[in-house]
Amino acid sequence: MQFSKYTKEFRTNTIIALPIMLGQLGHILVALADNLMVGQLGAAQLAAVSLGNSLVFIALSLGIGFSFAITPLVAEADGAADIEKGRLHFHHGVIMCAVNGLLLFVILLLAKPILYMLDQPEEVVALAIPYLEIVALSMIPLMIFQGFKQFADGLSQTRPAMYATLLANIVNVIFNYILIYGIWGFPRLEVEGAAWGTLISRFFMVVLLVVMLRKQEKFASYFYWGNNEHIRLEEFKVLFKLGFPTALQMLFEVAIFTAAIFLSGILGTNAQAANQIALNLASMTFMIAVGLGVTATIRVGNQKGKGDFINLRRIAFSIFLQVFLIEALFAVGFILLKDFLPPFYIDNPEVILLASQLLVVAALFQLSDGIQVTILGALRGLQDVNIPTAICFVAYWIIGFPVSWYLGKAKQLGSQGIWLGLLAGLTVSAILMYWRFNYLTKKLIIKNQKRLS
Template sequence: MLGQLGHVMVGLVDNLMIGQLGAAPLAAVSLGNALVFIAMSMGIGFSFAITPLIAEADGADDLEGGRSYFHHGLILSSINGLLLFILLLIAKPILYYLDQPQEVVDLAIPYLNIVAFSMVPLMAFQAFKQFADGLSQTRYAMYATILANVVNVVFNYLLIYGIWFFPRLELEGAAWGTLISRFFMLWFVWEILRRKSKFIEYFKWSKREMIKWSIFKRILSLGFPTALQMLFEVAIFTGTIFLAGNLGTNPQAANQIALNLASMTFMIAVGLGVTATIRVGNQVGLRKYKELRRIGYSIFLLVFLIEAVFAILFILLKDILPVFYIDNMEVISLAAQLLVIAALFQLSDGIQVVILGALRGLQDVKIPTVICFISYWIIGFPVSFYFGQADQLGSMGIWLGLLAGLTSSAILLYFRFNYLSRKLIRTKETLIA
């Protein structure tokens, strides 16, 4: 959970520090990160394909298979990082055509130019992280992300405000802090993993087995639908940024505050989703399907209880949390209203991402991808678009659409896991009989 939370903490630090400069710079970070977060989520989603394959190989005690999945996954993730960087550079002119405040767009473009390049080290890091996660060794990525956040805070402070002999770069300073911290994160996880006895055999590269197109194909068959799942969900949250931008600078800044807080609790659930992928993948390798089902439901219950606590805290602290970001009373009031709805969809959001993780452990990704698309874009976004207009419910209406999409996703994905886990148990019992 801490490893996943580390990615969002970088954005949190940027928001907190940039928020001191005013509503327009905070809205600009929100707008720039809208595109970055889509790209990052697609890349992270793609790298998730590595974990169930490693977990299954580990459960089956297949070292050669695990090593091959690791090497091929690292190559594909690195290429993916470069492609996402190029895609962000190509996509940035879109910001001028989204009916956003001109001052916000002008501030966002230089920030985006720098942060886009951080996709390269971040995606390579993800390959190492998902590989270690698949072996149930999650703490090393946690160490890397925690230390990277420290590096980000230090360079943000120096470069945003121009401390000591460093120039005052404001938004661009936050972008440089993010870039430096992600290169540090990649170096640290590589350095620590290659020195551990658990991983030494996996770091041996064989020229004979360097490239196997069948392995690339299997990773792609899991990774591409998983990336689409992340894209569909993150894109609807990003859509709220653009819809809020149509309402003005202050609503967009308020939306960013609520979205950033909700993203942190979401990453806690994503961490448990990785846990579900690892443990379910292990049981697939061991062919213990009753244990698989028990483990899945145990994690679903755990995330429900954790997200319920977050929901209560959001309601109790709705007037306090936004104050840490900005001192604009209109923004604070709007953000407090959004946190009430964010509290409501905590449960659905947490449950759906953990069930997705369990299904990923079963290597079932295609039907869940369709479910995600229907939930977010056939059900959720039309609600956000209609009720999010200024003459309807405004920002509250935008977030009601998120609640509708996440709830439908959680329900449909639950039915999918229930069906598949029962089917595996029945099939095994039939074979034994």
């Protein structure tokens, strides 16, 4: 096997993926800034932000899932040098995202009573409700931002969204500081101040991204409506056909990790704290795989547009190999540093011990999670979403969750058992996704060869 034909693509993969990774990290830093700054106010305020964001995160996963439909369609049109089709996908995609943002805003407002049903302290719920109301409004600019971001990603231009996201973080921190603590004559809004900081930064983020895109020559032909263009129902159907299954994929994955948090809570406070530490570390390294997964969508979509299925397969496998090598390095790091990383989070011997045990499972977890998310991205580039959605459901909820539930009991393996269930689900997902991609690409190559002969 000639590895050079795969490794020579690593540089191109990295150039596309790195801004996506940094952009994803930027979104994590928004939540981190809110937690750190609100945490200075007290435990109840911090718990309120966490409680409000639990609903926001579920809504966010659905909205982002729908927006992911834009990237493979634009990438395919770009590969085929069809600007008119790419422009249609872009315009209708942004409209779809704006409507989704409005719907998610309304849904989050209607979902407020759920907070009272989660058996949370009344003081925490009272603080979480106004926070949720303001952050819910930020779903509108955030989803519009996603529409423009996914369009730019489809053209392999991943840097503008990264710059907008990172600068929005600075805006968020500034307004958090002013409004949470009441600096420079502004009112002291505390938890609500963090929500206003998030809302302002997200409006800033979308405006900045649109300005940056409009100024670049590559995007100029996409920012006007042609004489033959109008709102087309069939275009929305295409976007929905790709977006809805992708949203379900993200929902299934978010839900299984949320279930792991609840299962850890049954074991006690220390088990839940250990779970949070391991999950936070794994989430940071997961951003690498997410960046390469989007790269797989872009590059596979390009090759699909060109009709070059042999190179499509080679490029996709280069991304799978690259993410495997990177995640293997992280896996070794987790094992070697399992006793050194948890103390950075907490000074509790029992929590540190539990977290170090989970990091051993997380080491293997890295490999399966990285592989499955990049193959899923490649399948999205092929616009194959229905079977992968079924695979996600089976892997996470028919296999992974029962294992977590059974082995996660105190009489079984406890916290480690919960994570072994996650590992089982992600591993099955990776294997089945690989089988699906291998089958489809071989079929496309054979079909294309027959057509040309």
